[in-house]
Amino acid sequence: MSASAEEESRIRRRRAATATGALAVLVAALAATPWLASDYGLALMVNVVCYLVLTVAWALFSGTTRLVSLATSAFFGVGMYTVAMLIKLLPLYATFLVAIGVGAVLALVVGVLTLRISGMFFVIFSFGLSEMIRELMVWWEINQTHTMGRYVYVPFDTTMIYEHLLALAVLVFLAGWLLRRSRFGLALLVIGEDETIARQVGINVAVSKVAIFVVSAMFMTLTGALMAPRFSFINPNFAFNPLVSFQVVIMAILGGLQRLWGPVLGVIPLIILSEELQTEFPFWYSVFLGLVFMVIVYFLPRGLSGLLEDGWARLGQPLELPRGLTGPLLDAWARLSRPITLPRGIAGAIEDRWRRIMPRVPEKR
Amino acid sequence: MSAAEVILGGVILGGLYALVAIGFNLQFGMARIVNLAYGEFLMAAAFAAFWMFTLFRINPIAGMLLSVPVSFGANWLVYRLLMTPLVRRARTRQQLEGETILATFGLLFVLRGAATLGFTANNRFYDYLGEPLHIFGYTFAANRVLAFGLACVFAAVIWLVLNHTRLGTALRALAIDPVGAELVGIDVRGLCGLAFASGGGLVAAAGTLVSTFLTFNPAIGIEFTMKALVVVIMGGIGNIGGSLIAGVLLGVAEALCSYFVDSGLTLAVAYALFLIVLVVRPRGLFGTPST
Numbered sequence: 001m002s003a004s005a006e007e008e009s010r011i012r013r014r015r016a017a018t019a020t021g022a023l024a025v026l027v028a029a030l031a032a033t034p035w036l037a038s039d040y041g042l043a044l045m046v047n048v049v050c051y052l053v054l055t056v057a058w059a060l061f062s063g064t065t066r067l068v069s070l071a072t073s074a075f076f077g078v079g080m081y082t083v084a085m086l087i088k089l090l091p092l093y094a095t096f097l098v099a100i101g102v103g104a105v106l107a108l109v110v111g112v113l114t115l116r117i118s119g120m121f122f123v124i125f126s127f128g129l130s131e132m133i134r135e136l137m138v139w140w141e142i143n144q145t146h147t148m149g150r151y152v153y154v155p156f157d158t159t160m161i162y163e164h165l166l167a168l169a170v171l172v173f174l175a176g177w178l179l180r181r182s183r184f185g186l187a188l189l190v191i192g193e194d195e196t197i198a199r200q201v202g203i204n205v206a207v208s209k210v211a212i213f214v215v216s217a218m219f220m221t222l223t224g225a226l227m228a229p230r231f232s233f234i235n236p237n238f239a240f241n242p243l244v245s246f247q248v249v250i251m252a253i254l255g256g257l258q259r260l261w262g263p264v265l266g267v268i269p270l271i272i273l274s275e276e277l278q279t280e281f282p283f284w285y286s287v288f289l290g291l292v293f294m295v296i297v298y299f300l301p302r303g304l305s306g307l308l309e310d311g312w313a314r315l316g317q318p319l320e321l322p323r324g325l326t327g328p329l330l331d332a333w334a335r336l337s338r339p340i341t342l343p344r345g346i347a348g349a350i351e352d353r354w355r356r357i358m359p360r361v362p363e364k365r
Numbered sequence: 366m367s368a369a370e371v372i373l374g375g376v377i378l379g380g381l382y383a384l385v386a387i388g389f390n391l392q393f394g395m396a397r398i399v400n401l402a403y404g405e406f407l408m409a410a411a412f413a414a415f416w417m418f419t420l421f422r423i424n425p426i427a428g429m430l431l432s433v434p435v436s437f438g439a440n441w442l443v444y445r446l447l448m449t450p451l452v453r454r455a456r457t458r459q460q461l462e463g464e465t466i467l468a469t470f471g472l473l474f475v476l477r478g479a480a481t482l483g484f485t486a487n488n489r490f491y492d493y494l495g496e497p498l499h500i501f502g503y504t505f506a507a508n509r510v511l512a513f514g515l516a517c518v519f520a521a522v523i524w525l526v527l528n529h530t531r532l533g534t535a536l537r538a539l540a541i542d543p544v545g546a547e548l549v550g551i552d553v554r555g556l557c558g559l560a561f562a563s564g565g566g567l568v569a570a571a572g573t574l575v576s577t578f579l580t581f582n583p584a585i586g587i588e589f590t591m592k593a594l595v596v597v598i599m600g601g602i603g604n605i606g607g608s609l610i611a612g613v614l615l616g617v618a619e620a621l622c623s624y625f626v627d628s629g630l631t632l633a634v635a636y637a638l639f640l641i642v643l644v645v646r647p648r649g650l651f652g653t654p655s656t
Contacts, residue, residue: 066459068466113640117647119459120399123466124598125639127401128591132636139627194457242587246474253467283486286478293471297464298450354446 030166034159042158046230048271049165050223054244055251055263056172057219060179061212062249063257064188067119071110071126072248074133075103075217077240079224081137084150084234092154096225103221104214111210119195134240141236149235156229164226172219176260179212188212247274250293256303265304370503371624372617377505377513379616381574384516385589386596386608387523388567392440394540394603395560398448399462401469403593404586405476406436406565410572411581412484418491425493425573426515433569440565444558447472452557473587480583490580512574519570520609523563527605536560540603588632595639601649611650614638 033045054072062069082099083092090098110129114122141147179185187208191198198205228234247270255266270289277285300307321327342349385407392400413432417423447468455461494508527533538546539556547553575581575589596615600607615635622634642650 066463068463068470070470113643117643120462121598121643123399123462124591124594125636127594128632128636131588131591132632135630135632139629139633143627195459246470249467249470283478283481286474287482288478290471290474290476290478293474294447294468297467297471351445354450 051267053223057216061216066192071129073244074130075220076224079221080228080239083225083228099225107214107217111213115209116206130240137236256305259305262305375617375620379613380513380516383609383612385571386593388564389593391560392564396557402472404590407572408586410569411576414573414576436569437562437566441562444561488580493577508577595635607651
């Protein structure tokens, strides 16, 4: 081994140690939140961590395979409702285990049936899965058990929920980190880029997709299960709320999928926003979320973390002003004083402007 | 109620599903856009019919003369302004599907939220042709029969245009192979816009018909989008006749389910049918295996 290589590996080891240490301090600080923050602050943090787990779990599957899953609320709801149904029969932790099992089986069945064929079928199916389960559960509860909603009273307070969710968040980040460094993760990325190529290089496309879908669903189900004791009364309409799926997708793409920490940037602003808006102006919240969503799809395909990275890269570059400060000013004046010409009418001008605003994706070489 | 009456009721409902699905098929099969906000235009047309009827006493069928062209234009604008940039920047079909799903998903929430803001989340209903009609000894509500009849007329017009005009031939070529269509001199971009807008026009007609016999609120759109998706997959993407048959099939299955089991399980029925088709005939009921 040459001296420089040895030096490099030493630096890398030190950087890894520093990063691990910093993350450990961060997690410890977060774990201390219940004793530092107010009740309101803790409730907010529970929401943040809950959505963080859901979003990172979503990105495990959808970020790599590029298949938009709209089934988050289905798994979240299954976890929550399983706990609500079994809480009088089993100890709390046993209900969590059962919930994970149910979520995994559901994901396996859905995955095997739909992912095998085409991505499109999967998206369609995930779109209505949560609605369908809600319908079935309402029917079951009304006609078979004659109850509408269940009470969850267990000695599992907000602090306990928070600590468990935090542990789950560490686990899901670890899973994402490992995935990015494994052959399996690489295979998934290839599938996301081009399925035909993936098949050609010998990746078992169907099995890989189903496997990561099941893993991601297990995290989501457990999150739902852990959140169940937070609400003393749960009915199917509450557990299977389609807004959960929508918020998770928007948080993930707002943060950006190319980085593991991207979701953090998406979850925090949207949770704060939803706290502010949802109680007072719930319908404005829906409109606003939709608009934000479209803005991201059109103008920020790499999300906030992409913006941050670009900004960071630009800060590193030297400032270029070849014609001094007056140069840009003269340019702006020249542009303003140009006569208005509309060769293709107002509609043409709008189209041209729109085309210029839209980010161009470089042509495939 | 006899079994025959239940099945005929299902066929009548299925005719409407078929109409919704044919419009969706124009957007998905021809223009290649998965429009998750599709049902929101149905909801908007239903509200338009409702307000025109309750405020100005305008006959809903006459009201279509206004709502269908407006929805046609709105969908054309959606295609030109919102979808064209995505079509242009997508490298593969898969990528285009992903991006259009995301964009129209956002549009869905904007439209639904705006409708809730404007019209509140209350259930709406108005009474138009509610009297019973006796056909072959069975009794049906007149508005349902009218809706079924008009749905048949619209479907027939679309079928005639697609199969017996030059424009229709070009559209069918587009559904089969967009690249090949461009090579033989078909204006792909213009026709995609036309197909997308026509889908929007059809869904406005369907929305008006739905509003005459069902209660509705700003949240109904998504249910119709899901059913349209299921019907289109069952009947085959780009296959208009397939959508017709699959739509009627779904209507009958739903009617049987609400008669024998429970009327709250309609979506479960749609998904059960979808799953059966997925497992048994993944290329749709009338699909042929291709390479």
